[in-house]
Amino acid sequence: MLRRRVVQTLALAAGLITAAPAMAQQPFADVGRQPPITILINSSPWYAGFESTVQLYEKQTGNKVNLDVTPFGGMLEKARNAVRSGTSPYDLLNLDTQWTIEFYSGGFLTPLKDIDPGFDLPAEVLTYNDSGYWNDAKKWRTRDGGKLMTYSPNGNVHLFMYRADLFQGAGLKAPETWDDVMGACTKLQQPGRVYGMVTRGERGNGIRFDWMPFMLGKGATVAKDPENGDFTVVINSPQAKQALDTYIDLMKRCGPPNHGALGQSDVIQLLATGRAAQGMVVVAAWSNFDDPTKSTVAGKINAAVVPKFADGTHGVVIGNWHFGVPRNVPDDRKKAAMAFSKWFLTAGAQRAYLDGGGIPVRKDALPPELASNPKYRWVKAYVDSQPYAKQELGYAEGPQVEQILGLRLNQALIGEMSSGRALNTAAKEIEEVFRRSGRRTGASAALPE
Amino acid sequence: MPSRLLDLVHNTFRYWSLLPAIVLLLVITVYPALQLLQMSVSTIEFVDGRDVWSFTPGRNIELLLSDPVLPPAILNTIIFVIVTVAVELSLGLGLAILVGRLPHGRGGARTAMILPILVPPVAIGSMWKLMYNFDFGLFNQALDGLGLGPVNWLGSTNLALISVIIVDIWHWTPFVFLILFAAVEGLPVDVIEAAQVDGATNRQITWLIVIPMLRDALAVAFIFRAIFAFKVFDEIYLLTSGGPGTATEVVNLHLYKVFFEQNQLGYGALLSVAFIAAILAFLLVSRRVTRDTTR
Numbered sequence: 001m002l003r004r005r006v007v008q009t010l011a012l013a014a015g016l017i018t019a020a021p022a023m024a025q026q027p028f029a030d031v032g033r034q035p036p037i038t039i040l041i042n043s044s045p046w047y048a049g050f051e052s053t054v055q056l057y058e059k060q061t062g063n064k065v066n067l068d069v070t071p072f073g074g075m076l077e078k079a080r081n082a083v084r085s086g087t088s089p090y091d092l093l094n095l096d097t098q099w100t101i102e103f104y105s106g107g108f109l110t111p112l113k114d115i116d117p118g119f120d121l122p123a124e125v126l127t128y129n130d131s132g133y134w135n136d137a138k139k140w141r142t143r144d145g146g147k148l149m150t151y152s153p154n155g156n157v158h159l160f161m162y163r164a165d166l167f168q169g170a171g172l173k174a175p176e177t178w179d180d181v182m183g184a185c186t187k188l189q190q191p192g193r194v195y196g197m198v199t200r201g202e203r204g205n206g207i208r209f210d211w212m213p214f215m216l217g218k219g220a221t222v223a224k225d226p227e228n229g230d231f232t233v234v235i236n237s238p239q240a241k242q243a244l245d246t247y248i249d250l251m252k253r254c255g256p257p258n259h260g261a262l263g264q265s266d267v268i269q270l271l272a273t274g275r276a277a278q279g280m281v282v283v284a285a286w287s288n289f290d291d292p293t294k295s296t297v298a299g300k301i302n303a304a305v306v307p308k309f310a311d312g313t314h315g316v317v318i319g320n321w322h323f324g325v326p327r328n329v330p331d332d333r334k335k336a337a338m339a340f341s342k343w344f345l346t347a348g349a350q351r352a353y354l355d356g357g358g359i360p361v362r363k364d365a366l367p368p369e370l371a372s373n374p375k376y377r378w379v380k381a382y383v384d385s386q387p388y389a390k391q392e393l394g395y396a397e398g399p400q401v402e403q404i405l406g407l408r409l410n411q412a413l414i415g416e417m418s419s420g421r422a423l424n425t426a427a428k429e430i431e432e433v434f435r436r437s438g439r440r441t442g443a444s445a446a447l448p449e
Numbered sequence: 450m451p452s453r454l455l456d457l458v459h460n461t462f463r464y465w466s467l468l469p470a471i472v473l474l475l476v477i478t479v480y481p482a483l484q485l486l487q488m489s490v491s492t493i494e495f496v497d498g499r500d501v502w503s504f505t506p507g508r509n510i511e512l513l514l515s516d517p518v519l520p521p522a523i524l525n526t527i528i529f530v531i532v533t534v535a536v537e538l539s540l541g542l543g544l545a546i547l548v549g550r551l552p553h554g555r556g557g558a559r560t561a562m563i564l565p566i567l568v569p570p571v572a573i574g575s576m577w578k579l580m581y582n583f584d585f586g587l588f589n590q591a592l593d594g595l596g597l598g599p600v601n602w603l604g605s606t607n608l609a610l611i612s613v614i615i616v617d618i619w620h621w622t623p624f625v626f627l628i629l630f631a632a633v634e635g636l637p638v639d640v641i642e643a644a645q646v647d648g649a650t651n652r653q654i655t656w657l658i659v660i661p662m663l664r665d666a667l668a669v670a671f672i673f674r675a676i677f678a679f680k681v682f683d684e685i686y687l688l689t690s691g692g693p694g695t696a697t698e699v700v701n702l703h704l705y706k707v708f709f710e711q712n713q714l715g716y717g718a719l720l721s722v723a724f725i726a727a728i729l730a731f732l733l734v735s736r737r738v739t740r741d742t743t744r
Contacts, residue, residue, distance in 0.1 A: 077709065083498070102712060106495030203692030258583040258604030260693040266582075275584060327498050399711045407518070411694045414606060429517065436508070 028348040031339035036064035037091040049358025083108035088326035091337040104134040109324040111147040150322035156282040164302040185254035188277040196254030199280040203410035214243035216315030231439040236427040260414035303381040314388040420447035488718035521695040541625025549633035574687025632666030668739035
């Protein structure tokens with residue numbers, strides 16, 4: 001009897017030991033059989049990671065997922081056509097952060113809990129300033145009184161990239177402040193061969209997005225308190241001017257002569273070909289730098305949190321994407337979309353996503369020890385950036401405000417007008433936009449021009 | 450069928466046989482145009498997944514009159530049209546006459562000439578953007594090889610518009626060439642031979658005989674190219690997006706931004722209507738002028 005018990009216990013222990021790896025690998029969701037779904041997804045540096053994760057989902061569950069891969073320029077119109085038609089051809093739409101207000105306020109998406117009342121975002125999932133929630137009464141993206149409309153498959157924030165080998169050779173530490181960046185630029189740039197620092201300066205979304213870390217770093221903003229209905233325009237503040245002057249100074253002294261036309265692909269190209277010692281790009285661009293088929297500086301670039309002003313804070317702008325379920329989709333496909341979403345947000349799926357080259361949206365898929373792996377040396381900067389990350393232009397007039405800022409900032413950068421005049425002009429035009437929309441708005445004192 | 454009815458059908462056949470074409474025209478042209486007009490005096494918002502229209506002509510007109518980007522867009526468009534059409538007509542005409550004089554290989558020359566038209570607009574934009582690239586582009590590398598400094602082709606407010614114009618000229622001169630070359634090939638040989646017998650020089654034949662006989666073809670080429678030039682979009686969108694500043698902003702691009710990026714459907718429709726009216730006015734004036742000169 002005793003012998004039998006010992007044998008049974010040993011057998012059980014052996015079973016547990018051999019099953020442990022399998023159990024540890026089971027942080028996926030069992031979603032059952034679902035009808036095929038179609039996802040509208042952008043072609044991007046992180047697409048390969050997403051695609052491999054989808055393939056894993058199909059293999060594990062036997063459920064089919066069709067991917068309509070579309071360049072960024074075509075995404076918005078495809079999404080609009082889908083939700084404004086009789087039945088959407090897509091069951092999950094991938095929306096850039098600046099488009100979400102249009103889709104939330106237009107009533108084009110089904111709140112996720114309306115499809116699956118038991119669904120909740122796992123606590124580990126990053127919510128990027130709650131941009132997936134929509135409070136329709138306040139017309140604001142907030143968890144407070146808001147419904148969960150979307151979740152992020154990708155949380156793009158800026159990271160500051162720098163050539164670790166050049167920094168080490170010059171005895172420099174990773175830049176913490178914009179003064180550090182300027183100091184490094186002065187030491188490292190070689191006219192005609194290596195630029196000190198590059199970031200976007202092209203008119204439109206490019207300069208708006210890449211200047212805003214400077215703006216946030218100085219504590220400046222566009223409108224006073226839009227969440228609570230105060231749309232007084234404050235973009236032409238002394239802090240915003242200092243932010244703009246610093247940005248322009250860096251671009252002119254450290255960047256290429258065509259800084260007013262630099263786009264994202266140009267910045268990535270300059271960093272990846274070793275023509276830039278420092279640069280600011282979104283985290284999703286990382287895969288370009290360590291791939292020896294795309295980069296001449298593979299293994300030489302490190303990432304840091306976006307620098308701050310000596311008297312300010314780190315300014316990090318969020319440019320995340322959002323998966324939402326269109327309202328005009330049959331119920332069975334909505335449920336299938338939710339099944340995929342639940343699976344995608346599990347720890348196992350997010351780790352697979354990371355391995356495939358994606359940027360996970362779960363904190364536990366990005367443990368600190370991961371950064372000791374050279375392949376994931378960007379992770380610490382990404383995680384450290386999160387407390388500072390902010391959403392901007394989260395109101396219906398956002399696209400118009402972006403176009404105004406995108407033009408006037410660019411004009412200041414290329415010298416068509418002074419920074420003071422650019423911000424005053426932008427402020428006046430933005431105030432006009434808010435006034436026409438019926439917002440409670442006003443102006444600040446003009447800056448000297 | 451009673452004979453009276455038959456007669457009626459027979460006599461009116463030419464009218465009601467046009468009915469299918471008229472219906473088609475109404476559906477695909479008139480109806481969308483009427484809806485565009487309706488949009489142009491409305492503000493359109495979306496609530497609960499549905500479009501909500503409100504009649505706001507005053508608001509849209511106020512937007513049109515106070516739009517700070519519109520004046521530079523109009524100016525750039527006019528400059529673009531004048532320069533591209535003038536250069537393309539001149540180059541197209543010159544090439545058509547030169548190729549027309551070739552004793553052999555005209556067909557091959559014509560085929561080679563039309564290659565730029567065959568390239569898709571996105572490929573053209575990508576190709577030229579690479580060539581204009583400040584750090585890696587072909588042009589600046591060539592300049593570097595000659596010991597000259599790089600040029601900021603797309604990032605300089607002085608050069609950006611001319612850089613885009615160059616692309617347009619490269620792209621569309623073959624189109625003008627095709628129209629004029631067809632006309633050159635159709636010129637009566639005996640008239641030219643008679644002039645040669647009378648002792649006219651090549652220059653005199655070209656300016657006093659060939660070009661006057663090409664007036665109709667020139668008028669057609671001019672109208673086609675001018676209309677397309679007014680509507681320029683893809684080259685600007687791909688190369689500069691209207692920047693730097695407003696250096697390359699054109700009406701069509703601004704319209705796209707208002708309608709699709711800012712989602713201002715009503716104002717975007719009004720801009721479209723105003724733009725169409727301007728092009729129609731230009732067309733009427735051009736027809737009048739070309740009719741007078743070809744008489």
